[in-house]
Amino acid sequence: MPGNRWALRYCGNMLSLTIKEVSLALREGKISPLELCRKCLKRIKKTQHLNAYITVTEELALKQAEEAESRLLQGVYQGILDGIPFAVKDNFCTENIRTTCASRMLKDFLPPYNATVVQKLLDQGAVLVGKTNMDEFAMGSGSTDGVFGPVRNPWSYAAPYREQSGGAEDDSEWVITGGSSGGSGAAVTSLTSFLALGSDTGGSTRNPGALCGAVALKPTYGLLSRHGLIPLVNSMDVPGIVTRSTSDAAIVLEVLQGRDLKDSTTVQSPTSHAGFSEDFDVRNLCVGIPKEYHAPGLSQETLAQWSRLADLLEGAGARVREVSLPHTQHSIVCYHVLCCAEVASNMARFDGLEYGHRSTEDSSTDAMYAASRHEGFNAVVRGRILSGNFFLLQQNYERYFLKAQQVRRLIAEDFEHAFSAGVDVLLTPTTLSDAASYSHFIQADNRTRSTQEDVFTQPANLAGLPAVSVPTALSSRGLPIGLQLIGPAFQDGMLLSVAHWIEQRVGFPSISNYEVPNK
């Protein structure tokens, strides 16, 4: 393992603990919530150069931590997350805390309500430390296209990468976090929060999870409420969970899942399915390797990790077999058509009237709309709106939107066939390779990059299936590589159990093993 090449230097830092560990420490009185919160806030300041946060809610966090402290002193626990700092992607509404979607359009938007998933965390006593950076309106795969600037991958500043990329002094070769939930990925791996909410429409949580070395879960569509999540594509969006361990992801999933009357597409988690288990026996497991995922551009190292994991599972008694998902090749095109169409529709509300950016142009209402929207949205958003409206024109509807919906059905059926033929989980790469340097990444436009980056992740969104990215190793460049597991609908618990099994065997290092990521 590459990590062994560097001297391990455990920080002895409470910030590097898992939720499970820190929750126990809090309850046993070994750590105080206020102290924990202050440390997180301090570390946020120290890692400011990562640009992981758009808004740091310092005052509120300290107040919440104080409340948690007085609860814990009285021995009253609000929940397993009581007193634990968390971060939220800036496309989830937070009451009276600005929620920008990293867009000029919502730069000063103060939502009057909390998203359901945020409220559930707050109800547990968790402490909100800030709102994380992203691509504008979650349209992107690098966290490079937001109005607040790009997010830097914490591993850019850790020893493994710095040592091989030629000198700690050179800052120009920092690598991206992936996206669009790059801020959440960076927040969790740079140890400024114990969990973060992302959103996942085509891979936006799993992609930065893989590139930042975090566990990133995209739950089954309908399991978590989208109420308060500013939508990208309603029929694919799910709140994503970013943590440092699979057990932590299971804890957060348990807290967040369930029917919400405010979101008519949510369902009660079926009780018939097995929950998360840390002692999962892989001997009865059938793992499918979709042959179509041997995509062009897949790096040798990622491919090697993929094979290694398949061998590891097989060696432990699981049945590993090749499966075919024949419509995979059409998936990304289908995704883009549906994505643009819903984007065009969802963005129609941003007209500068009720909220959001309003241009000073006032010659007519129409002129005001046009100017507000032009000024408020970046070129990526405007481009997708334009394409989406084109796809939805009466003359194009059948040829694009309807066709894409039909292909979407075929893609979902591919998965159904695989699972009904006895496969329990699919094992695939999450991304083509490890994180690209920013300078390299921006050489291609957002659309090209999204097409490359979402290739393995968006089929699960089209089919509404649960998927999780687990970090497996550091690449020769010293950057995380993640693999993805995809399971049948509502088998999120089982999926995390398999991920846990993998996690226990790959021994992926925490960033705290290396030098503190400081600029």
Added chain:
Amino acid sequence: VQPGKPSATSPRHWKSSDTSPTSPTRLVGVVGLEIHAQIQSNTKLFSGSKVGFSAPPNSLVSFFDASLPGTLPVLNRRCVEAAVMTALALNCTINKKSFFDRKHYFYADLPAGYQITQQRRAVAVDGQLAYSLLGGRKRNQIQSRTVRIKQIQLEQDSGKSLHDDQRSQTLIDLNRAGVGLMELVMEPDMSCGEQAAAAVRELQLVLQALGTCQGNMSEGQLRVDANVSVHRPGEELGVRTEVKNINSARFLSRAIDYEIQRQIEALGRGEAVLNETRTYDSKSGHTIPMRDKEGLQDYRFMPEPNLPPLVVYEDRGSVPAGLLGAEGVVVLEGLREGLPELPSVKRARLVRSYGLLPEHSFTLVNEDGLMEYFEAVVKETRKEPRKLIGWVTNELLGHLKHHNLSVSKCPVSPSALAELLELQEAGHISSTVAKQVLGEMWRDPGRRAPEVVREQDLGLVCDSSDLQRVCQRVLDSHPDLVRALQEGNKKVLNRLMGLVQKETKGRADPVLVRSLLEEKTS
């Protein structure tokens, strides 16, 4: 050109065969209606905010209504049930599964930039509404007609824009934004304004009976747009115009008739009818083209991804176990049984139980509250309903119409009228006097009939010596009539009786007068 459709030369063909008596050469109107009915519900279609007509601006607006990002629609079961009940009352087929769609256009009072409606499949289709008109020269003949209902769909209402031209500002009130609407599409089965107005009136009565819409056109609870075209019967339909901004049944009728006439005249001048939207100007009684800067709109319809299909279950047994008792489950059984008495059934019942004429039942049901008034009077008198009906539909309604009052504002209560009619029935006053007393009661609400009769000494004169004198006086002053009567002209007797009644101000007992007159002239 489609087969079977007339070619461009067909108008000439019709003209050449003008001599044939069956040749339909006259242009006639064809009218279809699109009706938006605001659903009577405490809360909006997809949000929990209240519905109210005259609340302060923007005081009934939820986060969803203002289209705050991240908010999602939650279907209001009451609104679905209202649409289903309406559909059942109009003999529609209920779609067991229907869908919601987004219809996009930018407008200041449409905060989301799209309206949630039902484009692909509406909640109900293929219904019909039976309605009647009073026809004939005396307008006492019932003409029964039917208009087909193409579909009923659920959709959101928009907010309201107020344009302040002086300050060149537009003010937005979102109180109405998101209120549930039923859009009813009526096929072009009508041919004139009167028919359309009668169909709308019948629909109003149905909606009010069901309690699914208050149906007040002037308050915008019922908004009617008319699609109007003209053609020669048997030929394909002409180019149609859509007439909007009609806020009463009377204006609807006028607007349609004006538009039909306008189109006929335009074609007569060799001009074409344009496919356009026109607005009705109630002052001039004309329809005027609406300025439409945007031209043709492409609404870019898309399925609403935040709402699952709307499922209506036949009975409780067909509801999946997990959903029984859950929010938003709509079951036909129960709704069907709970339907109230509809206007057509009411009319039939009135004819059957009271022996009324159909036109009377028509008047009773069509006038708000008149049937209830009538039934209350019936309960309190011994007078036969058939004899009483004229008092309600002629005398009372005449007074109401004259003073432009609704039944609910009638100053004469049913029991007061009953008391008056009771006096007449018992032979204490004549019908002429009864009408006079009703007039008094109308002028001075609160006065009861016996009081008026006593004070003004209006009781029947039954004293034969008094009547003897009056009769003799009449006979003496009309020797010509007496002669005619004696020569066998029996009709003259009625004349004489009338003269006696005139002398006694209608207070004479007619039976007594007749026998006295007969006796004296024989």
